[in-house]
Amino acid sequence: MVGFLIKRPIAVLMTFLGLLALGLVAGRLLPVSLVPDIDIPRISVRVEAPAYSARELESAVMDRLRMHLMQVNKLVELKSEARDGSGLISLEFDYGTNVDLAYIEVNEQVDKAVASLPRDMSRPAVIKASASDIPVFYLDVSLRPGGQPEAAGRHGEQAFLELSNFVDEIIRRRLEQIPQVAMADMSGRSFAEIVVTPRTELLQSIGLLPEAIENTIRAANLSLGNIILRDKQFQYHVRAGGQLVNAGDIAGLYLNHRGRLWQLGELCHIETRVREAEGMVLSQNRRAISLAIIKQGDARMQDLKTELHQMVSLFENDYPHLQFSITRDQTKLLDLTLANLGQTLVVGALLAFLVMFLFLRDPRAPWIIMVAVPAALIISLLFFFMAGMSVNIISISGLILCIGMMIDNSIIVIDNITRYRKQGKPLYEACVTGTNEVFTPLLSSVLTTCSVFIPLVFLSGLAGALFFDQAMAVSIGLLVSLAIAITLIPVLYYAIYSKKTVTARGLLARLNPIDYERLYTRGFHFVMRRQWVVWGVFVLLAALLPLMLAVMEKERMPQMQRQATLVWIDWNENIHVEENLKRIDELLQQLGDLVEQSAVQAGRQQFLLESLHNNTRQQSLVYLLAASEKELAAIEDLTRTFVGRRYPRAILQFREEGNLFDQVFGDRQPPLELRLRPLQNFGSELALRLQQTIDTLQQALPHLHFDPVPLQQNLLLEADLQLMALHQVDMGSLQRSLSRIFNENQVITLMDSRAFVPVKVGSRQGDLHQMLQTTTVTSRQGVEVPLQLLVSRSRGADLPVITAGLEGEYFPLALEIQARQLNHTTQTIQQQMQQSRWFEAGFSGSLFARQVLVKELLVIAIVALLLLFFILAAQFESLTLPFIVLLEVPLAMAGALAMLMLFGVSLNIMSMIGLVVMAGIIINDSILKIDTINRLRAGGMSLLRALYTAGHYRLKPILMTSITTIFALLPILFISGLGGDLQKPLALVVIGGLGLGTFVSLYFIPVFYYYLYRTKKKGR
Incomplete structure (x- = not known):
């Protein structure tokens, strides 16, 4: 086939140009997002x-x-x-x-x-939920200072109400018309209500009950529904006229009392006012309405960003009295991440090309690779499009990982063709023979590298989804590069070298003064004469491997640099939203210029999606953006100090959920969550028993911090059933009177052009004791009974949030512990629970998930090694040769773990995946070397001579492939951002494994091979 292609260079070039054009078009159509779009x-x-x-x-x-x-x-x-x-x-x-x-x-x-x-x-x-349901932006809309009245006081509340309606009707709808926007989730708006407050003195003087006013309003809100009237051959829809719309309509209603007509406006004070807020949003210390922008699953993030910024510019021009702020912008993170990864791709490729110039000592061969590698990357985008993948940090990282292996395939083909030309064969024959000779080992190498990803499908949880894109990216990139190496490389080589001969002299030869062949010969003679050194190093590294695995810190995901944090505060006091905001404002004033951008969600929010936090009135969620990670650490320290000093009862948590990756793949649980399940019904004493139990646990585990039990103080009004029966007062009348006191007595709901407006009949707010004294309840006989006679007051406390699971109701306690403390902590807690016998302890948390994950990855590693064995056995037609290759894996793993420990990186999902990937990469050199040894021995060469000759044949390809792969990954160690932090453990593992694995391929593999076949040699 290679000979056929060489004779038709124009057809080959046109085919690849067509594929390149399709790849470029597909690249423009591929969705671009931070993480893969998966169903969570x-x-x-x-x-x-x-x-x-x-x-x-x-x-x-x-x-x-x-x-x-x-x-x-x-x-x-x-x-x-x-x-x-x-x-x-x-x-x-x-x-x-x-x-x-x-x-x-x-x-x-x-x-x-x-x-x-x-x-x-x-x-x-x-x-x-899905990954695309996570907000890409938060667009905060507020009244501009100096434009219109700000949201302070009654007039300001009315202005903010108008802003709420305007944002809901105009801004949100225009945003949702953008094709890339799925929805704009909204929170922070205020609502209107109509409050009818009876003039109590007037009603008592004329003997009119408040119930009569309620009945009048209900009766006037007439709605006939859909009635059709037939009149001969015609029919008409009947509508009721005079339906209530606003407060003026209610004030104009008439009530007939003892023969006199009264208007409700004479008997009551009627006003439209802003409903009491259960939660608010602050943006840059100003009350705002927050719009969470959710993108379409197949939309490009960059297109959404462009469209949104254009729309915001139009808003600022059309509505100059409004201020628009974009916060928690995920596209900035995406732009920075993709820019860093793209820069890494270019720098890594350039370093690899530089290595090729120095090793090949030929100014033309590296240019062939410089054409082949970008072509492989562009054509890979076409297959991305066909596979329904997106461009994200995972798929881009996969391409970076395989760029070194792409170069390796091209290097091996070019070097083999050059070797045959140096042996004196014609150019055409050298291209055909050299390419065909390495096709089988190259195919085996690609299959072994891709096969290590197959067991990753058994990885449970979202981690499996995370690496599907990476596995696909590496597999597509390698298969495309293999096709290019076998088809395009020999055609380009023949076209470029058809007029000139190969030369190794000149400037490039002088630029590389290292005689690596001479150094290899010395090393080969040393290890073959002192083989005990090789076996000693092998035993030492094999013994160190389990020790390093045991002492290394283990976690789910690698530590990532952060510039933003979410601060969750539960003040643990019965405060209203205004007081909540006041305390947050004090905190922000304390932080000062350290905070570049802030957004506050105080109290209950109105977002529809579950991923957006739902708090109580005494809780707040504060987004804080800093200039650097150092300043963010200072912000967290100041926040702890301020809250601990000013509000010691408050519960404070810092959440690393500032970006899409954290929200999708981050730990949703603390390291250890203690679940206290009551063994009996404690009733009102539950909170007291919980606090006593927590105090006991704090004494038993003084090195841990246990949050106090959050309490909600309640005012209990208990009806005296005996007195109610004596005065003939029913429960419904008592409930309506209490509802009027607290302005919660909703009579009807009006529908205006904007929204539903509740109508409430209440009373003027004042001191509770005074209201209970002055309020009466009408008995069934029409007698006014003082309310304070029928109810008694007391105070109590209960949990603000009641948590339950499959096991029933429990109280959760988050404990920040290390993995080594897990057994001691759980045993101590169980002992304390057995002594108290009030609660039963259950445990959950990310530490248990990590243990399961490590076990799964160990199983995956074993399955991957078995797959490698099967592929190698099929290629070599031998059940013993694969063991020689696989002996290299534990040695390379020791080098990889040593590199992680040197840089202080933990053993996490990324590093474990790196170990699996490295196992597939590292054996490629050994496969090619053993294949060459077998061919030389089959040609009649002796064992030692075959080992020495094959070593020289494969020395340059082994060094070049290892160094180019390492150089392609090296820039990852020096970039910042989410992509760099995520890929650094994987890059360190591959670099460390390749560094030691190259040494093993050069010197250890010949010794292993010699020990396996020396008996046959002696027999001859």
Whole structure:
């Protein structure tokens, strides 16, 4: 086939030019994102029940939902959180579960549970998650200082209400018209309500009950629905006129009392005002409305960024009184990451080409490779497009990993052709013979490298999804480069060298003064005469390997440099949203210029998606961006000091969820989560028992920090049923009177042109004791009974959030411990629980997941080695030769782990994957060397002579392939950003393994081969 292609160079070149054109077009069409677009196997169920407390919601709703949702297939983890007025159930499934089918099944179970839920609550909402559902930007909209009245005071509240409606109706809709935007999730807006406050003195003087006003408003809100009237051959839709729309319509209603008509405006004070906020958003210390921009799954991130910035520019021109701020911009991270990786790709390739110039000592051969490698990269993009992949940090890193191996394939073909030309063969015959000779070992090398990725499909969780793109990128790149090396390289070589002879003299020959062939000969003679040294080093490194594995720190993902953090604060006090914001403002003032950008989500948020945090009124989530990692550390220290000194009861957490990668693949659990399950119903004493248990654990484990139990102080109003029966007051009348006191007595809901507006009949706010004294309840006989006679007041405390799982209700405690402390910590806690007998201890956390992951990776490594053995045995037609090659793997692993320890890098997913990949790369040189030895021995050469000659034949390719691969990865060690931090462990492993593995291929493999075949030699 090679000869056929050499005789048709124009056809070959036109074919590759066509593929290059298709690759360039495909590259422009490929989606660009930070991480692969995958279905995250998580589904959440959100419950809204404003009238229920956390404890009532847990017993009446959440517990029943859990009973049904436990029956969903492939469910791994279920966690529910009940808060006052809302609840959230998070379900996590096995990776590989069809999320669409799971979504249908969860909805079916919710439908089954609805019949047993309270009738006054809406159906729970089921939300499916994917990587594209994570916000790419946050666009914060606020009133510009000096433009219109700011959000302070009654007038400012009205201005912010108008801003809320404007953002919802205009800004959000225009953003969602951008093709790349899937939705704009919104939070921080305010809503209107109409409050009817009866004039109590006037009503008492004329003997009118508040219930009469409520009935008048209900009766006036007439809606006939869809009524059709037929009149002979015509028909008409009947609509009711005079429907209520605003506060003025309510004030104009008439009420007939004892023969006199009263307007409600005379009897009540009626106003439209802003509903009390349960949560707010601050942007750069100003109240704002936050829009979370969710991109379409197949959209290019850069296109979205361009369109959004153009739209924001239009907004700023059209609405100069508004201020628009883009925060938590993931595209900046993507741009920086891809730019760094692209720069690494170019620098690595240039270093590799420089090495080729020095080794080949020929100014023409490296230019062949300089054409072949970019062609392989561009054509790989075509196959990316055909495979439905995207350009992200994982796939780009895969291309960087295989660029050195792409160069290796080309080097081996060129070097083999050059060797035959030096032996005096004609150019055509040298091209054909040299290419055909290395095709089988090259194919075996590519298959062995690709085969190590096959066992990664058994990696559970999202880590398996993370490396699918990397495995595909490496496999596609290597197969394309193999095709180019076998088809395009000999054609270009023949075309370039057809008029000139090979020369090794000149400037390039003088630039490389190192006589590596002479050095290799000395080393070969040394190891063959002192073979005990080789075996001694082998035993030493093999013994050190398990020791290094045992002492190395293990974690799930590598440590990454951060410039931003999310600070979650639970003030652990009964404070309202305004006080929450005041404390956050104090914190931001304390941090000062250290913070380049800030965004605050205080209290409950209105985002629809589960991935956006849902807090209570006393909790806040603060996004802080610093100029560098050093300043971020100073920010975290200042925050701990300020909160600990000013608000010692507060609970503080720093979350590394500032980017898409962290949110998709980061640990969602602390290293160890202690789950305290009550063994009996403690009732109101639950919080006290919990705190006593935590205090006991703190004494038993003084080196750990246990957060105090978060408490929510409640005011309990208990009805006196005996007095209610005596005065003939029913519970409904008592409840309505209490609702009027707290302005929660909603009568009807009006629909204006913008939104639904609730109408409430309440009373003027004042001191609770005074309101209880002045408020009366109407008995069934029409007698006014003072409210304070019928209720008693007391105070209590309960948990603000009630957490439960598959095992039932529990209280979670996050513990920051190291892996070596796990057994001692869990045993101590179990002993304390057995002594108290109040709670049962359960354990969860990322440390257990890491243990499972390490076991899985060890199994994967064993399977990968077995696959390598099978491929090598098939190639060599021998069951013994593969062992010679595989003996190189533990030695290279020792070099890789030594490199990790030298740079202080932990053993994580990336480094473990690097070990598996390195095992596939490192044996390629040995495969080619053993294949050459076998051919020489088959030609009649003696064993020692074959070992020596094959070593010289393959010396230059082995050195060049190893050095070019190392140089291609070397720039990764010096770049910053997410891509560099993610790939550094893998690069270190491959560099360390290749460095030692090259030495093993040159000197150890001949010794191993000699020991295996020396008996046959003696027999001859």
